[in-house]
Amino acid sequence: DQQVKQNSPSLSVQEGRISILNCDYTNSMFDYFLWYKKYPAEGPTFLISISSIKDKNEDGRFTVFLNKSAKHLSLHIVPSQPGDSAVYFCAASPNAGGTSYGKLTFGQGTILTVHP
């Protein structure tokens, strides 16, 4: 039972354009969402997060949108750069208050390739 789903295994984008990565979840108890980025031979690193009390959070080139009614979140990267090429994981937690309580469920990941 995959409670967090990333249905696109890969995405290819031209440098300078927008990258949109999508994530769906099924568990209504999830109320805190995170995006992680992973390079080969390294552990995932935190990118951006959003609480269920918000519908948008921005950090530089990265924006996360949350649609609670659709149980859908997306990560926008504008403009995309070749260094953004990596695997992106979304994750969700039943975690009121914006901190990690330990139970963090990840999606399958999307491989983003940004071409120069």
Place this chain on the structure above:
Amino acid sequence: EAQVTQNPRYLITVTGKKLTVTCSQNMNHEYMSWYRQDPGLGLRQIYYSMNVEVTDKGDVPEGYKVSRKEKRNFPLILESPSPNQTSLYFCASSSRTVNYGYTFGSGTRLTVV
């Protein structure tokens, strides 16, 4: 430097031979967790710990054991490894005082033959 350290980075073992993957963090985090990464399945949580002597099962705990005797250490034990436990394993730590979820180690590539 704040980090999560896991050892070894690579391990090849035979079916049934008990092994332990160590994990240590220097951030005084109360939460620690183990994940495995498999193609097409993403990261799946094996076990997590909320503090010393407090652990709980994640989504795929079968075949694994953990212990949290000290705050900084959270070893993963495979009592009788099988080939389906061949995977990339990540240890991670977190705190309720931060909002960035887990800080991950660099991973342990385990092959069971």
